[in-house]
Every structure is written in C-alpha cells, then in structure tokens.
Amino acid sequence: MALIPQYSPGATPLDPEELQALIPSFITTQGLLNDFEQANITMGMTWAYASRQDVLTERFLKNLHKHMFDATWKWAGEYRASDKNIGCSYWDIPVRVGELLKNTRAQIDSKTLSTDEIAVRFHHKLVSIHPFPNGNGRHSRLMADLLIVRLEGEPFSWGGNINLVSPSETRIRYISALRAADARNILPLLEFSRS
Ligand SMILES: Nc1ncnc2c1ncn2[C@@H]1O[C@H](COP(=O)(O)OP(=O)(O)O)[C@@H](O)[C@H]1O
Ligand SMILES: [Mg+2]
Numbered sequence: 065m066a067l068i069p070q071y072s073p074g075a076t077p078l079d080p081e082e083l084q085a086l087i088p089s090f091i092t093t094q095g096l097l098n099d100f101e102q103a104n105i106t107m108g109m110t111w112a113y114a115s116r117q118d119v120l121t122e123r124f125l126k127n128l129h130k131h132m133f134d135a136t137w138k139w140a141g142e143y144r145a146s147d148k149n150i151g152c153s154y155w156d157i158p159v160r161v162g163e164l165l166k167n168t169r170a171q172i173d174s175k176t177l178s179t180d181e182i183a184v185r186f187h188h189k190l191v192s193i194h195p196f197p198n199g200n201g202r203h204s205r206l207m208a209d210l211l212i213v214r215l216e217g218e219p220f221s222w223g224g225n226i227n228l229v230s231p232s233e234t235r236i237r238y239i240s241a242l243r244a245a246d247a248r249n250i251l252p253l254l255e256f257s258r259s
Pocket of ligand 1: 074075076077150191192196197198199200201202203228229239242243246
C-alpha cells in the first residue's frame with residue numbers, strides 16, 4: 065500500500081512523482097512518516113553540529129537537507145524541479161539562494177542588525193524561496209540554529225518545538241508570524257523564535 069499523506073495547514077503537498085520517491089516501503093501513514101523523518105533528521109543534526117564547514121554556502125545548505133532526509137526520500141538534498149504554492153519558480157532557486165547567502169554575509173559583516181534578527185530573517189527568506197520538494201520548514205529552522213550558534217548565540221526555541229510538523233496552536237502562531245514577515249513585519253517571528 066502506498067503512503068496516503070495528510071497535510072497540516074501551511075504544509076507543502078508533494079506531487080505524485082515526489083511521493084513515489086519514498087524509500088522505506090513500509091511507511092503507509094503520515095504518523096509513521098513523521099516519526100521516520102524525525103529519526104533521519106536527528107542523524108542529520110548530529111552530522112551538522114559536528115561539522116566545521118561554513119554553513120553559509122550552497123554546498124552546506126544542500127548537504128544538510130541530504131543528511132536530514134537521505135534515508136527517507138530519494139530527492140534529499142536536491143532542489144525541487146516543479147513549482148509549489150509557496151516559493152519562487154523552480155528554475156530561479158540557485159540564483160535566489162546565492163543572493164540570500166551573499167546578503168546574509170553582508171548583514172553579518174555590517175553588524176547593523178542583531179545576530180538573532182540576521183538568523184531569523186535568513187530563516188524566513190530561505191523558507192520563502194522553498195528550495196526543496198519538502199522539509200523546507202525543518203531544514204530552514206535548523207539552518208538558522210546552526211547560523212546563530214556560529215554567531216555565538218544559543219539555538220532558537222521555535223515555540224518549544226523545532227519539529228512543528230503536526231497541527232497545533234504553536235504551529236498556528238508560527239505560520240501567522242511567517243505571514244507577518246511576508247508582509248515585512250519581522251517582530252512576531254523574532255518573538256516566536258525565542259518563545
Ligand atoms: N506564508 C508563508 N510564508 C513563508 N513560509 C511559509 C508560509 N507558510 C508556510 N511556510 C513555511 O513552509 C513550511 C512548510 O513547507 P514544507 O516544505 O512542507 O516543510 P516541512 O515539511 O519541514 O514542514 C512551514 O513549516 C513554514 O516554515
Ligand atoms: Mg512538509
């Protein structure tokens with residue numbers, strides 16, 4: 065039996081081809097998928113926190129997604145090849161990611177914004193580009209955590225739940241903070257990231 069996904073509000077649905085790229089054939093429910101992905105992500109986090117590589121490179125960003133999802137999805141670490149309800153056109157992803165990395169470096173060098181604001185803005189911009197078929201929320205929050213640690217800050221608390229995949233009051237607060245950031249008000253997301 066194939067997996068029948070159940071999406072939370074604000075999640076990006078997979079297209080049929082992307083769904084077919086699920087590696088473990090025993091995963092037939094969203095609950096099993098969430099648990100399996102979480103175990104895979106834990107391995108990815110172990111790799112990432114042990115790594116000494118520069119996190120603000122395209123190579124690291126793609127490698128992190130690969131390490132978070134490589135036991136689950138064949139497209140782990142590969143940019144999406146179709147458009148989604150969120151994000152730029154798929155063909156524009158490499159350019160948009162390159163610009164984001166460059167701008168974030170410039171913000172770090174200029175020291176005008178606080179390190180929290182740099183990392184939270186980076187999270188919002190990255191998840192708005194939506195580079196991968198799925199896992200963009202979890203990947204871009206972990207990228208922000210790794211960035212803030214490199215900037216000598218503490219990892220974010222993300223409303224007490226870095227996973228934030230299942231529907232919950234916390235997820236509603238998170239999505240509405242992202243929408244405020246879409247409308248150029250970063251304050252709710254800054255507040256949420258340390259709540
Ligand atoms: N309006 C929005 N603006 C920017 N990002 C959004 C918006 N709505 C949802 N998102 C982000 O997209 C994520 C869902 O994308 P998805 O690729 O399914 O990630 P994941 O599988 O890790 O949840 C949400 O967790 C959130 O981070
Ligand atoms: Mg998802």
